[in-house]
Amino acid sequence: MDDFVVRALVAGCGIAALAGPLGSFVVWRRMAYFGDTLSHSALLGVTLGFLLGVNPMIGVMAVCVALALALVALQRRRTLAADTLLGILSHGSLSLGLVALAFLETLRVDLMAYLFGDILSVTTSDLAWIYGGGVVALAGLALLWRRLLAVTVDEDLARVEGMPVDALRLAFMLLIALVIAVAMKVVGILLITSLLIIPAAAARRFARTPETMAALASVLGVVAVVAGMMASLNWDLPGGPCVVVSAAALFLIGSAVPMRG
């Protein structure tokens, strides 16, 4: 196997493993559209990264966090429904990112790579970011696991029990922002959410505890990455979309499996 294929596989599997537990939480907390909104803002973060001369992943993190905070502030005012707000921020920030990118005439950016991912161009330094960020995100999630589950089940009860609900919600948003930043290069900002939610949704039927669902989501994600990569290489198809199609196929197969009881 060529080096670039190995790097692509290692990167894809790392992100799939990371996306399993976090994606499960996105599903449990009904935050799929929220994840989509954050990832759509990532393009603006990339532009910001170039402008400031820092790693685009840092720019993405910064913009995701700013957007998450803006969303929390807007939701407090309760003048518009959450999905309307998300729609405004999602498409507003995506378009702003595209416009800002167009202004930077000196910059030659492969837009398609950012939108749909370019897994075969993953570098060793990208791998370091993915695994470094992944370890941090998973350690954070493990640390907050029980309390995040409690907040997911009922925020009022968690508050009465003295849990810092707002801080936990913010911490979860930061974890999602971290995943988006490191996953962007592999699946692209338009497809990141699918890698979070499809494996988790596929795992639901086969899990009796939150932990098995999270672990199974990781396994299914890795399977989808490997299958998608193979298809992409064999038939010269775009990598990111192939991975997502594989995940969706796994979901469909899983839904068709008859279950006892």
Next chain:
Amino acid sequence: MPASDSGPLVWTEDLSVRFGGRSVLNHVDVAVHPGEVVTLIGPNGAGKTTLVRAVLGLVRPSGGHVRRRPGLRVGYMPQRLTVDATLPLTVRRFLALWRPVPAERIETALEEAGVARLADSAVQTVSGGEMQRVLLARALLSDPDLLVLDEPDQAVDVHGQAELFARIEHVRRHRGCGILLVSHDLHTVMARTDRVVCMNGHVCCHGRPEDVSRHPEYHALFGRHAAELAVYVHHHDHAHDESRKIVDGHDGDCCHG
């Protein structure tokens, strides 16, 4: 009434709450002492749940204060709770989410609430009445000094209600905790409460059930059925179902009137 030399567990001082421009609670003073059952009654929109949420710290007062005894442990049983179907969670696991607890304490709490057989059921599959008792078990796990119950009778049929209240009574006697209760069911209230607080945005009247049931404000709020209920207190064992029906029918009138 138990001795209250150590003072109340929780009390409000001139508590007011506004939502937007609308005033929901006006200058409310209530207190719950150890070993005492205090029940909030009143028509829909009277601010019962808001008062409970303020006591729990879930609603910020716009005036006055909520005071708690230092180190007070509160067990809260909400009106209802539904867990998203995507989250695989057994009853046992649900109970372990709120604090680290040893497995045997969970068993004990489930037994105390009478739902030990549900320990391994998915939390989404238990019935409304069973869930109420799971929530009671959850509230007991914090070893509460104060138990706060928001309409524990809502999702439960008459039979389940009697059993649930017997459980609550048992908990009070064995643990000596104070209980703050919201109820729609005047009949249960009058039979099982030390103190009734009759509310309608403010405290209309409060006191022992038999005193409140003679209070003119109480009659103004609850109309002719209140009188029947006062009689009912004395004929405790007789008109069980009939009385309930009357109370329920009345409640509807009150909301629209």
